[in-house]
Structures are given as structure tokens and as C-alpha cells.
Amino acid sequence: MMNRIEAALTDALARGESGAPPMLTNALRYAVFPGGARVRPQLCLAVAAAHGAEVHALAEAMACGLELAHCASLVHDDLPCFDNAELRRGRPSVHRAFGESLAVLTGDALIVLAFEALAQAASTAPERLAPLVLILSGALGSHRGLIAGQAWESEASVPLEQYHRAKTGALFVAATTGGAVAAGHDPLPWRAVGEQIGAAYQIADDLLDALATAEQAGKPVRQDAALGRPSATSLLGVQGAVERLRSHVEQAVDAVPLCPGEGALRALVRQMAERLVPSSLQQSAA
Amino acid sequence: MMNRIEAALTDALARGESGAPPMLTNALRYAVFPGGARVRPQLCLAVAAAHGAEVHALAEAMACGLELAHCASLVHDDLPCFDNAELRRGRPSVHRAFGESLAVLTGDALIVLAFEALAQAASTAPERLAPLVLILSGALGSHRGLIAGQAWESEASVPLEQYHRAKTGALFVAATTGGAVAAGHDPLPWRAVGEQIGAAYQIADDLLDALATAEQAGKPVRQDAALGRPSATSLLGVQGAVERLRSHVEQAVDAVPLCPGEGALRALVRQMAERLVPSSLQQSAA
Numbered sequence: 001m002m003n004r005i006e007a008a009l010t011d012a013l014a015r016g017e018s019g020a021p022p023m024l025t026n027a028l029r030y031a032v033f034p035g036g037a038r039v040r041p042q043l044c045l046a047v048a049a050a051h052g053a054e055v056h057a058l059a060e061a062m063a064c065g066l067e068l069a070h071c072a073s074l075v076h077d078d079l080p081c082f083d084n085a086e087l088r089r090g091r092p093s094v095h096r097a098f099g100e101s102l103a104v105l106t107g108d109a110l111i112v113l114a115f116e117a118l119a120q121a122a123s124t125a126p127e128r129l130a131p132l133v134l135i136l137s138g139a140l141g142s143h144r145g146l147i148a149g150q151a152w153e154s155e156a157s158v159p160l161e162q163y164h165r166a167k168t169g170a171l172f173v174a175a176t177t178g179g180a181v182a183a184g185h186d187p188l189p190w191r192a193v194g195e196q197i198g199a200a201y202q203i204a205d206d207l208l209d210a211l212a213t214a215e216q217a218g219k220p221v222r223q224d225a226a227l228g229r230p231s232a233t234s235l236l237g238v239q240g241a242v243e244r245l246r247s248h249v250e251q252a253v254d255a256v257p258l259c260p261g262e263g264a265l266r267a268l269v270r271q272m273a274e275r276l277v278p279s280s281l282q283q284s285a286a
Numbered sequence: 287m288m289n290r291i292e293a294a295l296t297d298a299l300a301r302g303e304s305g306a307p308p309m310l311t312n313a314l315r316y317a318v319f320p321g322g323a324r325v326r327p328q329l330c331l332a333v334a335a336a337h338g339a340e341v342h343a344l345a346e347a348m349a350c351g352l353e354l355a356h357c358a359s360l361v362h363d364d365l366p367c368f369d370n371a372e373l374r375r376g377r378p379s380v381h382r383a384f385g386e387s388l389a390v391l392t393g394d395a396l397i398v399l400a401f402e403a404l405a406q407a408a409s410t411a412p413e414r415l416a417p418l419v420l421i422l423s424g425a426l427g428s429h430r431g432l433i434a435g436q437a438w439e440s441e442a443s444v445p446l447e448q449y450h451r452a453k454t455g456a457l458f459v460a461a462t463t464g465g466a467v468a469a470g471h472d473p474l475p476w477r478a479v480g481e482q483i484g485a486a487y488q489i490a491d492d493l494l495d496a497l498a499t500a501e502q503a504g505k506p507v508r509q510d511a512a513l514g515r516p517s518a519t520s521l522l523g524v525q526g527a528v529e530r531l532r533s534h535v536e537q538a539v540d541a542v543p544l545c546p547g548e549g550a551l552r553a554l555v556r557q558m559a560e561r562l563v564p565s566s567l568q569q570s571a572a
Contacts, residue, residue, distance in 0.1 A: 016429030019448070024428050024437035076394065081386035100367035104390060105437050108362065109428035111394060115401045116427065119419035127412045133405035133419065141402065142310050142395035143302030151310035151391050162305070 005041045008064040009033070012117045027098040027106045028113075031071050036089060039272055040066040040175045043197065046268050047179030047190060050261030058128055059182035061121035065114035065136050066175055072110035073146045075103055082150065083223060090218040111140065131181050139174035146170060153229065160230050168205065169198030189257035196252035197269065203245040204276040206231040211238065249273040291327045294350040295319070298403045313384040313392045314399075317357050322375060325558055326352040326461045329483065332554050333465030333476060336547030344414055345468035347407035351400035351422050352461055358396035359432045361389055368436065369509055376504040397426065417467050425460035432456060439515065446516050454491065455484030475543035482538035483555065489531040490562040492517040497524065535559040 009032055017025050041063030048059035078085040078093040080100065085093050095103035114136060122129040139145045149167025152158050173194035177187035208217050209224050210233040224231040232241040252273075253266050295318055303311050327349030334345035364371040364379035366386065371379050381389035400422060408415040425431045435453025438444050459480035463473035494503050495510050496519040510517040518527040538559075539552050 016427055018429075020429045021434055021437035021441050023440055024434065028428060072394075076390055079387075079390065081390060099440070101365075102437065102440055104362055104365065104367060104393075105428070105433050107390075107394065108358075108397060108426075109433045111397050112423050112427045112431070112433065115419055116423035119416040119423065122416040126416060129415050129419070130405040130408040130412060133401055133415070137398050137402035137405065140394075141302055141398045142314060142391070143304075143306045145398070147391050147395045147398065148307055148310065151307035151388065154309055154385070154388055155307050 001042055001045055002038065004045065004060065005038050005063055005067065006033075006035075008041075008060045008117070009035075009067060012064050012068065012113050015116075015120070016113075023098065023102055024105055024109065027094055027102045028109060030097060031075050031094050031106050031110065032068065034089070035067065035071075037272075037275065038067055039201075040070055040171050042268070043172065043194075043272070044175040044179040044182075046261075046265055047176050047193075048183040050256075050259045050265045051180070051183040051185050052260035053183065056125060056182055056184070057121040058118070058125055058132060059179055061117045062132055062136070062178040062182045063175075064117045066139070066171055066178065068110045068114040068117065069136065069140050069146065070171055072107040072114070073140075073150070075110070076107040077150065079103060082153075083220070083227070085220050085223075087214060087219050090215075114140075125184070128181055128184065131187075132178055135174050135178045135181065135187070139170040144170060153227075158230070163230075164202045165195075165198070168202040169195055172198035172201065185259075192255035193252050193257075193269070196248045196255060197272070200245050200248035200252065200273060200276060203232040203241050203248070206233050207238070207241055207245070210234075245276065246273075249276075287328055287331055288324060290331065290346065291324050291349055291353065292319075292321075294327075294346045294403070295321070295353060298350050298354065298399050301402075301406070302399075309384065309388055310391055310395065313380055313388045314395055316383060317361050317380050317392050317396065318354070320375070321353065321357075323561065324353055325487075326356055326457050328554070329458065329480075329558070330461040330465040330468075332547075332551055333462050333479075334469040336542075336545045336551045337466070337469040337471050338546035339469065342411060342468055342470070343407040344404070344411055344418060345465055347403045348418055348422070348464040348468045349461075350403045352425070352457055352464065354396045354400040354403065355422065355426050355432065356457055358393040358400070359426075359436070361396070362393040363436065365389060368439075369506070369513070371506050371509075373500060373505050376501070400426075411470070414467055414470065417473075418464055421460050421464045421467065421473070425456040430456060439513075444516065449516075450488045451481075451484070454488040455481055458484035458487065471545075478541035479538050479543075479555070482534045482541060483558070486531050486534035486538065486559060486562060489518040489527050489534070492519050493524065493527055493531070496520075531562065532559075535562075 013028055044063040048055050075094045078088055079095055086096055094106055118132050142148050144166050152163040176190035176194035180187045180190045209221050212221055214221050252269050256265050299314055330349040334341050361380045364374055365381055372382055380392055404418050428434050430452050438449040462476035462480035466473045466476045495507050498507055500507050538555050542551050
């Protein structure tokens, strides 16, 4: 499955490279490769595959679009006017490597490429394109998406659950519901699966920030405390946060609806959850 | 036609406002209203209307998407890491009014809203959505779109025509070809119309930058000289640039293909061209 995702991402970037500004081209590749665990696109493809039929090109495009959108948010999130992060995935962040203006443009271009990837794959199922574009725009957008999540950080008063749902949950919900729509199925039963996985990831991210070294995390840590952001560890303590994380994973597994690949999908969710907290942290939290 | 465009823009922003982060909501409205001349959406709607049938909801959505994309590029273009412009449309630029991080997010959100507007309007003609998304993503994108245009400014060596086509021409070509596709017609004959109008606008922008006061322009001037950017006035002189502009307008008028509203469209192109250079400049250039 990973090969498929890397190939789709490579294609999405390569499509517009010939004759494009060379430094921007390099910055785009740098922002996307080598990637992290690619959990959102994996989840999207797995949901599409769980419906039994051959995976449609739109499922791959949606997986690809979700990862491009995720990468865009990381690039802009690292900018000096946000987290001012020097490191990402263990390397200099995009603005450190390419300068601030190219980092802004890289994030912009990745958002555009995400929608382009969807449209490129829609020819055999044109009626599925509008719902997929709406799922992706909702997950990214200023209402309840990633952008809203980042914008809540600028507000004096932050509704915590809304903030987490927007900043972390939205892309996971888009991964499960988008996988279903791309396969021609009803997205509604898949919402809860995405929501619970998103909530688990938000806690995992808070744990990583609170407990890992920058080397383990591949990015700066103790940002929540430094920037005064609310976090699961400050609210629940480390042990409480780990318990809450496990409870969300169980709820995600329970929420998987009846479908041909139900068992495989439950196994994947558990497997993703196992990697959520590095083993060194599991010990320190145990 | 202007009422229709303002209404479509108002709807596109209002759709996601309830429960969204309030400052981002304000910044989005500030970036879009009050607007400039809305020439790109006007051109798009006029091309759709020139095909004779009632204007499809997708034509309005495409017009709206083009203007949102244009506003996004202005917001990001004004950022300190690009032009560091204090003024836009005679008021403080978005980052001056709302801070840099909200300005980055505002541009991001406007890009997302542009694609969302298209998907919202596609239900009665789903097969037109993919080509329209591809036209919009191409006009914005890192290959030959607005983002590529801005990225060329970071390169040591800039292919001038490619730079101008990307930075100014791409959205005008998207306006004419997008208007045709939204109306269910072949976009190809409309390419040249958009290209010529885009070339005229690029020259008008260079003239404004070289000759107007900041008050006339509503934004900082003499930026091309200050930032060492190539411009039509430095290459052709003022008189030469005005002549070149008029020649592009004539070529645009000549390129309008046979269609029911051919005459009205030619008149609109001429009318747009008349407003291209403020009368005070026409005198100083005469």
C-alpha cells in the first residue's frame, strides 16, 4: 500500500514540473519526500479497499490529496509567524532550507495540487468528484478544517474540542469518509471511525510534545507549554492521556461498519495505534 | 453583473462562517470586500453569457473562484517575505490589519474556498466539474499559474514572458476558458482572448507601478524598480508600453470567436481596456 501512495504522490508532483520554477519544484519535493508514516492516505485507501471492489483511481487521488494537504499544513505551521520550527521530520523545515517566501508558496502549491489530483482521476466516476472536493475542502478549510484549527491559535478564547477536531480530527474524518465516497459508498458510517482515530492522534501528538526529545520527535518539542496551548497531558496527566488514547482507539475499532474488509480494517486501526506512542514513551508512561 | 458577482462571493464566504474562528472570518471578509474592479469574474461570466443560454450556476461559481484565487494571491503577495506592502486597495494590507499568521491562513483559506465554490455548484452538470477544477488549479498552480509566477521572483534567472504569463495571464485565460466550459462549450477558441487581455493587464500594472502615486494605485508603487523586477516600461518606455497595451487589446477583440453574444463581448473587452490606464496617466503618457 505504501508503494502505491508514494507513486501517487510522485505522479502528482511530476505532472507540473517541466518548465516550472526550479527552486519551487525542489521545495515541493522536499516538503513531501521522504514522508512520515503516511497514515491519512493509508487509512483512506484501506477504507476504500474494505468495500471489496478494486480500488478506484479516485481513492488513490483522495489519499494523495490528503497527504499533500497534510504536508501543506506542516510547511505553513512551521513558518516563523506560527511555530517558528527549525526542524521537521529530523531535517531543517522548508523555510529554513528554502527561505520564507518559497515556504509560503510551497504550502499554497500543495493545496492546489491536492484538488488537482482529485480532478485528474475523476473521468470514470465524474459524479463522485464534487463530494470528494467538498470533503477535502471541508477538512482543510476555514470553518472546521486544518486552517480553522491553526486560526484558533490566534484567538483569545479557544473552544478546546473544536480546536482539536479542526486541527487534527478533520483530515482523519476526510480519510475515512473520502475512502468510502471514492469507492462509491455512503460516507456517513465512517465518520465516527475517523473522529476517534483523530482524537487518538491528537493525544499522541500532545504526549510526543510533552515527553519525547526533539530527536525522537523529529521536530521541536515542549511547544504546547512554550506557546501556552492546551494539551491532553496538561489536562489529564501522562497516565490519564495514555488511557484516553487507548479508549479512542477501541472506539474507532468498534465503529468500523459492516463491510467485506471489516476485519482487515480493524487490524489496520490497531496496528496504526500501536505505532502512535514510541516504545520509549510507553515505558516512561507505564 | 457586478451584483451577481458580489452575491456569489458573499455566499461563498458566508457558507463556512458559523462557528468559525472570528478573527479569520473577519480577515477573509476584509480580503475580499470591498473588491477592486472584479475584472476576472466579469470576463468569465461574460464569456459564459456570450454562448446564449442562461448562465449556469457553475459559471458564477467559476467567476467567484477566480476572484477568491486572485484575492488569495494579493494577500500572500503583500506579506513581508514578498513585497512587504503596507497598502492594498487604499487600506492597510491584510497582514498589517490582522497580523502575519492570519494573513497566511487567509490566503490558504481563499484558495480552498475557490475549489469549494466550484464543487457546490456542480450538481446539475457533474461532468463539467473536473475540467473546471483543472482550469482553476492550472491558473493558480506551481507549474504555469500564479504561484509559479511568484516563485519565479525567487529565481536567479527569470524567463520574462513565462513569468508574466504565469503571474498575470493565467487567471485571465482561466476566466475566458472557464466561462466557456461552465457554459458547456469548447474552451480552446477562448484561450487567445484571455492571453491578450492578460498581456494588456500586465502592461497596465507596470505602467501603474512606474507612473502612478500610491494614492492613485491604492498600493505601494515603484516596486518593480525597487525589487529589480523587469517591467514593460523599463523595456519599452512609457509611450512604447502604452502602444503595446493597445495592440494587445485589439488582438483580444479580434480573437473573440463566433458566438451569439460576440458583439457584446467585444464591447466589454474594449470597455475593460479603457479603464486599464487611469485618465491622469493617459495624459502623462500621451
